[in-house]
Amino acid sequence: MTTSFDPIVFKRTTRAQWEDAAEAWHRWGPTIEDWLGEATDAMLRAADISKDDRVLDVAAGAGGQTLAAARLVGSGGSVLATDISPTILEYAARVATEAGLSNVETLEADGENLSALEEGRYDAAISRVGLIYFPDQQAALTGIHRALRPGGKFSAAVYSTPDRNGFFSIPVGIIRRRAELPPPVPGQPGPFSLGGPGVAEKAYSAAGFRDITVTTVPSPVRLPSAAECVRFERESFGALHQMLSRLDEDGRAAAWQEITEQLAQFDGPQGFAGPCEMLIVTGTR
Template sequence: MTVFDPKGYKTTTHAQWQDAAKAWNDWGQVLNQWLGPATQTMLDMAGVTTGSHVLDVAAGAGEQSLSAAARIGPTGRVLATDISENILEFAAENARAEGYENLDTMVVDAEALDVAPASFDAAISRVGLIYFPDQMAALARIRAALKLGSRFAAMVYSTPQNNGFFSVPVSIIRDRAALPPPLPGQPGPFSLGGLGVLSELLERAGFTEIKETVIHSPLRLPSAADCLRFERESFGALHQMLSGLTAKDQNTVWEEIAVALTKYETADGFEGPCEMVVTSGRN
């Protein structure tokens, strides 16, 4: 029986995001167009408003951190945290470039988050919680950071069948790399996507007044080739799954994915099926 190694998983996750940091940042405009509406819903559900002090967990290059910074204004503050120092450098650089002086960064594993207790008015995590080996530990740290009555909101992918742009490559890679099915509770892109799964997790972590909404978020690009380039350049999870194959075999897998993604091309360009779940709870 395969045994999940959380320590090894974290090591490879850190390495993959260190490598993918620049590419992820370079695709920032696509990310904004694709996930912008769902991000605003996440900020609404977390109660982010003028003057809020906001904790962003697994912030990446900070696109949603900047959205929060714009909303809170100069009297608020955002702390963008991530396990990858490389990707947070882009978050800090982007904040400087856009003139936001209300954003700070901290390199930290979410499961070991160490900030002043009860010091934040809101907390958010965009497609980050799904990749934490110990989600309950991370949620406990987030709750401890929140003021009483404040809210945490997380955005995750829903089910594989509603996220073909991502699940098709995942399925092909899993088959060609002979990877076993994910174990129950194992982190991964669709680990929290089932109906009510994230709500139940937040409830078990001690959050109350749980709210959940599903948002249709298709990934629109000029062509399937653009989607392939987006995923090949910046999706650390896919590279992590491919790491056991030779470079030649990896290229063969990417060629197969390229063909499979063409089924989502339309007369108006590529439209990859994507559905996000946004869930929030009160501390």
């Protein structure tokens, strides 16, 4: 089966899926921070965020990295968290308030269109596993570049290649086969769209960034069991929900059963350790 990619439909369904998954992504927050904590720290260091900085967080989600950035900049700085999903931003605002952070603002915005933001306003920009899902990554990168002051840095955490990310690539492969989805082509959004050698560097360079660096951060997903990882993905991974929409209820159930069986290979005496490798890609305006 072959289908043409429609970026408008993709974006609309992405927003709808993240509206649905927002509560679960928030609820799984502690697991997400355990999993992505090291990559997040590396991203914030690479963006050179410091006291009193103004930071832009693109595709912020429920805001774990937003809070970390807000703590770094202190009361004299600020963080603007943007996302296409207003519901998930409500959770980001809530956790900021609960953490006693008054320097976080949220803005519902399409990451591919940041023209409403003042040019050169931000000292740094970040995006954690968000940029990969933009249909027009070049538009997003160009907009982020414009929003930064000269010398400001943008750092994004993205997945590397499928073979290094079995916890995610195995479910993606199973669903893609069962839903008869065509293989992704270069330039299409998806979890591994920026993971290939040189791909992210080329995209950053085309948007005007310089001094581009890529750092690898092993980020295994550690949970009590493969079944718990499947519950995590089933409840909160909007990308998988989007792919599964092609299947009926029985088809979805069968897909999750196969995913559970395949991910069980990563169970061990110490629990589940799903392979995951993040890349921290950074460029300077």
